[in-house]
Amino acid sequence: MMKVAVDYNNMDGYINYDEVAKTIEVFLPDEAKRREVEDYLKQAHTLLVPGADCKAPFVSRLVVAHESLDDFYCALSRLWERTEVAIQWSRRIN
Numbered sequence: 001m002m003k004v005a006v007d008y009n010n011m012d013g014y015i016n017y018d019e020v021a022k023t024i025e026v027f028l029p030d031e032a033k034r035r036e037v038e039d040y041l042k043q044a045h046t047l048l049v050p051g052a053d054c055k056a057p058f059v060s061r062l063v064v065a066h067e068s069l070d071d072f073y074c075a076l077s078r079l080w081e082r083t084e085v086a087i088q089w090s091r092r093i094n
Helices: 030-041 069-076 079-083
Strands: 001-007 009-020 023-027 044-049 057-064 086-088
Touching: 001 069, 009 030, 009 069, 023 030, 030 079, 044 069, 057 069, 079 086
Parallel strands: none
Antiparallel strands: 001 009, 001 086, 009 023, 044 057
């Protein structure tokens, strides 16, 4: 189980990703924002990501957050732009 801390409007929350079950759960006090994040993470997105060796130009890639940990991370990298929910990579989750 992978847990990532998030923040929206000074409200702390987190997102769980289960690699085995390929499920994502969002925990945020603001219900409307929680649903918005869930909807974003359920959708497939075509994103520009660095090439394989990070020296190549960016390439277009289809990302489905629940399909793999790598896709989950890619989707999270655009979460702020799409939902204004910030990822707090260094915050511990109890």
